[in-house]
Amino acid sequence: VTDSRPTVLVVDDETAVTRAYSRMLADRYEVRVANDGDAALDLLDETVEVVLLDRMMPGRSGDEVLATLRERGFDCGVAMVTAVEPELDVVEMGFDTYLQKPPSRERLVETIEALLARRDYTDELRAYTADLEKLAVLPDREEADAATARAQLTESLSERRERLAGTDVDLGDDLGFLSVVSQIERRADGAGADGGSSA
Amino acid sequence: MYDLDGALPTGEPTAVDAGSSIVVAGPAFSGQEDVLFDVLAAGDDHGEGAVVVTTDRSARKVQQAYRDRGGDEERLYVVDARGGGAGGNSGSRRVQTVSSPADLTGIGIRLVQALRALESQGVDRVRIAVHSVSTFVQYLDETVVFQFFHTLTGRVQATDQLLVASLTDGPGDRTLDTVGSAFDVLVQIREQGDGFEARVAQETLRLPWTPITR
Numbered sequence: 347v348t349d350s351r352p353t354v355l356v357v358d359d360e361t362a363v364t365r366a367y368s369r370m371l372a373d374r375y376e377v378r379v380a381n382d383g384d385a386a387l388d389l390l391d392e393t394v395e396v397v398l399l400d401r402m403m404p405g406r407s408g409d410e411v412l413a414t415l416r417e418r419g420f421d422c423g424v425a426m427v428t429a430v431e432p433e434l435d436v437v438e439m440g441f442d443t444y445l446q447k448p449p450s451r452e453r454l455v456e457t458i459e460a461l462l463a464r465r466d467y468t469d470e471l472r473a474y475t476a477d478l479e480k481l482a483v484l485p486d487r488e489e490a491d492a493a494t495a496r497a498q499l500t501e502s503l504s505e506r507r508e509r510l511a512g513t514d515v516d517l518g519d520d521l522g523f524l525s526v527v528s529q530i531e532r533r534a535d536g537a538g539a540d541g542g543s544s545a
Numbered sequence: 546m547y548d549l550d551g552a553l554p555t556g557e558p559t560a561v562d563a564g565s566s567i568v569v570a571g572p573a574f575s576g577q578e579d580v581l582f583d584v585l586a587a588g589d590d591h592g593e594g595a596v597v598v599t600t601d602r603s604a605r606k607v608q609q610a611y612r613d614r615g616g617d618e619e620r621l622y623v624v625d626a627r628g629g630g631a632g633g634n635s636g637s638r639r640v641q642t643v644s645s646p647a648d649l650t651g652i653g654i655r656l657v658q659a660l661r662a663l664e665s666q667g668v669d670r671v672r673i674a675v676h677s678v679s680t681f682v683q684y685l686d687e688t689v690v691f692q693f694f695h696t697l698t699g700r701v702q703a704t705d706q707l708l709v710a711s712l713t714d715g716p717g718d719r720t721l722d723t724v725g726s727a728f729d730v731l732v733q734i735r736e737q738g739d740g741f742e743a744r745v746a747q748e749t750l751r752l753p754w755t756p757i758t759r
Contacts, residue, residue: 434654434657434658437650437653437654438650438651438654468692471692471695471696472688472692474695475688475691475692475723476688478688478691478723478726479687479688479723482719482722482723515699516703517696517699517700517702517703518700518703518704520657520661523653523657523696523700524650524653524654524657526696527649527650527652527653527693527696528649528650528653530649530689530692530693530696531647531648531649531650531689533689534649534685534686534689
């Protein structure tokens with residue numbers, strides 16, 4: 347587990363700021379640094395789990411980077427780093443949370459961990475519903491086959507239910523709840539775009 | 546605990562733990578909507594607040610149903626998420642509109658805003674109602690609807706509130722088997738002779754079918 351540290355991408359036009367973030371985060375995360383929007387999009391791939399994104403940057407703004415990132419189907423957790431307190435609007439804009447400038451190390455780690463926990467939760471939830479759906483269509487299948495499959499699925503479901511309950515997701519927190527809901531909605535849209543037509 | 550004061554057609558249970566979520570399922574016109582509003586309005590006597598997410602009835606009818614049961618409208622907030630051109634400004638701060646049941650984020654934001662508004666009125670014990678789960682399934686994949694309700698029940702559990710939702714369970718519908726499993730308490734209604742009967746299933750409690758008298 348130790349060699350799979352989560353990858354965090356930090357984006358800010360001020361090199362002093364990105365250097366400070368790197369210093370604060372390097373012991374826990376794999377940190378990538380971008381000093382403008384284009385560089386951020388170049389450094390983005392499936393392994394990036396969290397993005398800390400400065401809102402006000404010359405050239406491509408934080409909002410534009412976010413829009414492009416979501417368009418390309420990247421589902422990472424994105425924190426808006428901002429001088430003002432934007433509140434619930436951030437979720438409507440496609441961000442998952444915000445960090446007020448300048449964030450302390452404690453606040454940075456806390457935010458990243460919350461974003462990772464929400465991803466764990468939605469990943470587990472998706473796996474759980476996939477099993478649930480398989481179980482629902484089982485009666486249509488041949489009997490001998492179905493009994494074994496049912497037993498396996500039932501076991502898998504109870505394991506997944508425990509893992510789901512074990513995630514540290516912060517649903518009692520307003521932004522925690524809202525960013526999970528928007529992630530569910532985003533992924534639903536993505537599934538539709540892949541051509542998943544409903545029977 | 547949240548008092549149900551006989552709001553359930555079975556009479557029992559008379560209260561549920563804080564953080565519980567109840568789904569009331571039955572065929573069309575079997576009265577599951579009445580049960581939902583009864584559960585909601587039972588909180589009014591205890592000074593609790595209510596938020597209704599409606600995908601089915603107009604906000605005006607929701608307010609009417611709450612008023613008819615003696616509820617205080619000052620503590621009732623409505624998130625009107627009916628599809629098809631509803632939307633626009635309602636003119637009341639206690640009614641917020643969302644363009645479609647598929648706009649889960651929009652619904653979530655209005656819900657959180659309503660909860661914050663109640664909190665600023667000094668009300669933190671809140672019953673949240675969703676009428677109805679079945680409409681969501683018309684707009685979104687069942688698995689997505691399950692994920693949304695699992696998250697909503699998780700939220701209600703984390704904040705010690707109460708959730709009650711209605712579900713129309715027609716012949717051949719699988720929604721109750723899938724989405725229904727996101728809830729802790731199932732109130733099931735079915736036709737029996739000229740009327741209806743109901744039963745309650747909870748993890749530790751399973752009550753027999755009981756004729757409904759109204």
